[in-house]
Amino acid sequence: MKIYRAALLRFADDGSPQYDSDGLLAVGPDAQGRECVLAAGSWQALQGQWAQHPGAEVMHLPGRLIAPGFVDMHIHYPQTDVIGAPADGLLPWLEHYTFPHESRFHDRAYADGVAEFFLDELLRNGVTTALTFATSHPASVDAIMAASQARGMRMMAGKVLQDRHSPDGVRDDCEQGLIDTEALIGRWHGVDRLGYAITPRFAPTSSEAQLRGAGALAAKYSDVWVHSHASENLDEIRWVRGLYPQARSYLDVYAGFGLMRERAVYAHCIWLDEADRALLRETGTAAAISPTSNLFLSSGYFDYLKADAAGFRYGLASDVGGGMSFSPFRTMQAAYVVGREGHAKQGFSLKPGALWWQHTAGAARALGLEGVIGNLQPGCEADFIILNPSCTPLLARKTAQAESLDELLFAMIVLGDDRLIEQAVIAR
Numbered sequence: 001m002k003i004y005r006a007a008l009l010r011f012a013d014d015g016s017p018q019y020d021s022d023g024l025l026a027v028g029p030d031a032q033g034r035e036c037v038l039a040a041g042s043w044q045a046l047q048g049q050w051a052q053h054p055g056a057e058v059m060h061l062p063g064r065l066i067a068p069g070f071v072d073m074h075i076h077y078p079q080t081d082v083i084g085a086p087a088d089g090l091l092p093w094l095e096h097y098t099f100p101h102e103s104r105f106h107d108r109a110y111a112d113g114v115a116e117f118f119l120d121e122l123l124r125n126g127v128t129t130a131l132t133f134a135t136s137h138p139a140s141v142d143a144i145m146a147a148s149q150a151r152g153m154r155m156m157a158g159k160v161l162q163d164r165h166s167p168d169g170v171r172d173d174c175e176q177g178l179i180d181t182e183a184l185i186g187r188w189h190g191v192d193r194l195g196y197a198i199t200p201r202f203a204p205t206s207s208e209a210q211l212r213g214a215g216a217l218a219a220k221y222s223d224v225w226v227h228s229h230a231s232e233n234l235d236e237i238r239w240v241r242g243l244y245p246q247a248r249s250y251l252d253v254y255a256g257f258g259l260m261r262e263r264a265v266y267a268h269c270i271w272l273d274e275a276d277r278a279l280l281r282e283t284g285t286a287a288a289i290s291p292t293s294n295l296f297l298s299s300g301y302f303d304y305l306k307a308d309a310a311g312f313r314y315g316l317a318s319d320v321g322g323g324m325s326f327s328p329f330r331t332m333q334a335a336y337v338v339g340r341e342g343h344a345k346q347g348f349s350l351k352p353g354a355l356w357w358q359h360t361a362g363a364a365r366a367l368g369l370e371g372v373i374g375n376l377q378p379g380c381e382a383d384f385i386i387l388n389p390s391c392t393p394l395l396a397r398k399t400a401q402a403e404s405l406d407e408l409l410f411a412m413i414v415l416g417d418d419r420l421i422e423q424a425v426i427a428r
Contacts, residue, residue, distance in 0.1 A: 001028040003051050005043055006061035006386070009409075010068065010376040011361040017353035019405045025066055026050045027382040035382040035427040063390060067356075069128025069383035069424060070328040071363035071374045072318050074227070074267040074288035076133040077118040077144055077157070078102050078111075079321030090233040090297050093322065095167075102160075103169030105135040111143035119147055125326045126421040127318075128383035129154045129364075129373050131227055131265060131288070133199060136160045136172040138180045145188045152192070152426050154373055154381065156225050158199035159184055163210045166201075178213040185217070189224055193381075193427075197225035197265075203240050203253045215258030225263045225367070230254065231276070232268035233299045251276045260285045263368045267319060268293075270300040277310035286366035287312065289358070290319035291334035297322055301342030304350065315363030316355075328359045329416035336413070352409035382427040387412070391419045 008023025024046045026039040039050050051058055076082075082101050087093030105111045122130060134140035134157050141159045148155035159181055163174040172180075181198060189196035198214050198221075200206045206214070218226050231237060231250045240250045247253040251272070254260050262284040269280070269287035280287060289302045307314055316331050317323075324330065332355040339350040364374030373381055389408070390396035395415045402408040412420060 007065040065387040068360040072130040074317035082321035105140040108139040115143040115147040126385040154193040156195040158197035162205035197227040202229040211257040230266040280312035287314040288317040292324040293319035293322035313366040315366040316359040
């Protein structure tokens with residue numbers, strides 16, 4: 001058993017932050033041998049029971065803050081080297097940068113190298129779980145899954161399905177792509193902390209037959225994830241409308257093929273109407289908000305007020321490589337800007353605790369992993385980060401003046417980067 005003494009951040013069931021300036025986190029094996037949170041709260045209240053436990057290793061971390069590991073709801077590991085590429089918009093960016101780069105992932109050795117770098121970068125930035133695209137090549141899935149398994153990380157990934165409107169090198173065959181998907185589900189889903197995601201790239205790059213087959217697999221394997229894009233860009237939406245004129249909306253395309261359900265996650269979801277938002281809520285489908293990507297590609301603003309009124313689940317995502325950074329702090333900064341800009345007339349702004357929740361416990365809830373990851377309540381897997389709020393002179397000066405939890409969290413959101421992450425701890 002390990003006992004950590006430091007400031008401690010976690011979240012209540014209603015999403016509100018719980019904070020102890022002098023906290024105790026007890027970590028030890030559960031019945032299956034996985035490290036989980038045994039206790040969390042104030043040092044004064046818990047130390048008599050836990051710190052004195054025979055065999056307990058006590059680590060005192062003065063000046064540090066322990067928080068849940070960040071959860072990235074939508075990212076593309078094969079686009080690690082595409083980040084920062086200039087483009088006129090989503091579709092030109094895919095054509096000129098993304099597809100040519102992804103074509104290299106047929107080579108397992110190449111995919112292994114990118115996967116290792118990608119996971120290093122996630123952990124360096126405090127991200128302990130991600131839902132990631134691979135490419136259309138099965139080797140790309142094997143690479144990210146094997147690398148994640150070796151580190152003991154909780155990771156969800158899937159082979160991209162794209163059998164049309166895609167160049168040679170990334171386009172797959174409809175029937176073979178579905179066969180490969182089912183084989184990969186059998187190879188990786190539920191192994192250690194790994195999960196599979198059925199992954200149509202987006203509606204324009206899959207034929208009706210491929211989406212129908214993906215829906216059949218989603219029905220057959222109800223505990224796997226479904227992961228795709230929806231309603232990101234107006235040009236993209238016009239393209240979808242022309243390809244699927246029978247569908248009421250972009251999201252309705254996926255609904256028609258049985259691809260909206262619990263554990264289905266659609267990135268962006270910017271240009272929705274009330275019927276779309278109701279569909280998300282009624283099917284248990286989640287949205288992955290990707291604000292740095294949306295700003296970079298000028299896609300639009302996610303509507304927080306209408307999302308909350310509709311009551312569907314959502315969380316934050318980096319969307320690397322369209323997104324501009326692996327850092328959750330950059331993502332939370334951008335979400336704050338999107339909330340302000342998108343709702344300027346209403347005077348709306350997101351609270352710091354709400355931003356942090358969207359990237360931890362809220363993202364876990366949206367992924368169907370509430371109580372498993374993204375929080376430090378008893379029973380959660382022990383994925384957490386140790387933060388040093390004095391990691392830079394400016395951050396040290398600012399956090400020393402914080403008079404409330406909101407001020408402390410917001411200072412880290414605005415001024416933080418990978419230097420704030422002193423250590424990312426993965427449950428073993």
